[in-house]
Amino acid sequence: MNNIRKHAETELEILFNLEPEHLLIEFREEILNLCEKFGNSGQSGGSAPYTALSLSNIIKRLCLFESVTPILNIDNEWTDVYDETYQNKRCSALFKDSRDGKPYYIDAIIKKNQNGTCWSGMFWLSEEDYKSGDRRKMIGKRGYVKSFPFEPKTFYIDVIDVEVSKDDWESFIVDVKQLDEVKEYYNLDISDFREEKINEILND
Numbered sequence: 001m002n003n004i005r006k007h008a009e010t011e012l013e014i015l016f017n018l019e020p021e022h023l024l025i026e027f028r029e030e031i032l033n034l035c036e037k038f039g040n041s042g043q044s045g046g047s048a049p050y051t052a053l054s055l056s057n058i059i060k061r062l063c064l065f066e067s068v069t070p071i072l073n074i075d076n077e078w079t080d081v082y083d084e085t086y087q088n089k090r091c092s093a094l095f096k097d098s099r100d101g102k103p104y105y106i107d108a109i110i111k112k113n114q115n116g117t118c119w120s121g122m123f124w125l126s127e128e129d130y131k132s133g134d135r136r137k138m139i140g141k142r143g144y145v146k147s148f149p150f151e152p153k154t155f156y157i158d159v160i161d162v163e164v165s166k167d168d169w170e171s172f173i174v175d176v177k178q179l180d181e182v183k184e185y186y187n188l189d190i191s192d193f194r195e196e197k198i199n200e201i202l203n204d
Contacts, residue, residue, distance in 0.1 A: 004039030008032055067091055070149030073103065091152055094145075107154050108143025108186050111171055113161045123159045123171035130170055139173070143186030155182045 009032060016025055024031065034055075043051055061068050067090045071077065078086040078096070088094035088103070096103040112118045122138040124130045129137040158174040173179075182188065 002036060002039035005032055005036040008035040065092065067152075070151045073145075073148040073150070093152065094150075103145045103150075104142045105145060105150075105152055105186070106142055107152070109139070109141045109182060110154055110156050111159045112156045113159050113171065115161075118156065121171065123157070123173050125173055125176060127172065130164070130172070139179070139188065143182065143188060146185070146187055153185055155185070157182070 012028060012031065016022055016028070038052070038055070041051070058068055071088060071091055071094060077088050077090055079089055080098075081087045081095075084098040086096050086098060088096075091105075093107045094103060094105050107120065109120075110118050111121055111123055120141045122135070122140045124138055155178075157178050159171040160174060161169050161171050164170050179188070
C-alpha cells in the first residue's frame with residue numbers, strides 16, 4: 001500500500017463518518033484502487049497535478065457519455081433513429097438527415113437570460129423581426145458542423161426575456177455580435193434574410 005492510498009483511506013473514512021449517506025460511498029473501493037494505481041505510476045511533483053486533472057476530466061466525460069476524442073463522421077458512428085434521421089452514437093446531441101447528409105449539433109446555442117437562467121430555445125434578432133410574425137426569422141439552437149474531425153462546443157448567448165402578452169414570453173438577443181464567434185465554429189440554421197442581416201450588423 002502506497003502513501004497516496006493511505007491518505008485516501010484516511011480522508012474517505014473521515015468524509016463517510018461525517019456523511020454516512022454520501023453518494024460516493026458505493027465507489028469507495030474503486031476510488032482507493034485508482035489512488036493506489038496513481039501512486040504506483042511514478043508521478044513526479046511536476047507531472048502529478050497534470051495527470052490527476054487529466055484523469056478526473058476523462059472519467060467525468062466518460063461517465064456523462066461524452067466523447068474523449070473528436071467525432072470522425074465514419075459510418076459506424078451513426079444509427080438510424082427515425083424517418084431517415086441519424087444520431088451519432090458517440091455524441092447524442094449530434095444528428096444528420098440522410099436526405100442532405102448535413103450533421104448538426106442541437107446544443108450549439110444556449111440562451112442565457114437577464115436572470116442568469118440558461119436553456120435551449122429560439123430567440124429574435126430584433127423587435128422588428130418579432131412584430132413581423134415570421135418565426136423563420138428566429139435563431140435556433142442548432143449549429144451545422146463545418147468539418148470533421150469535430151469537437152462539440154456550446155455557445156451561451158445573452159438574451160432579454162420579455163412578456164409580450166400575459167404568460168407569453170419571447171427572447172431577444174442582447175448583442176448580435178455574440179453570434180460572430182458561433183459563426184466561426186458552426187454554420188447557423190438561418191435563412192438568407194437573417195444571414196444578410198447578421199453579417200450587416202457584424203460588419204457595421
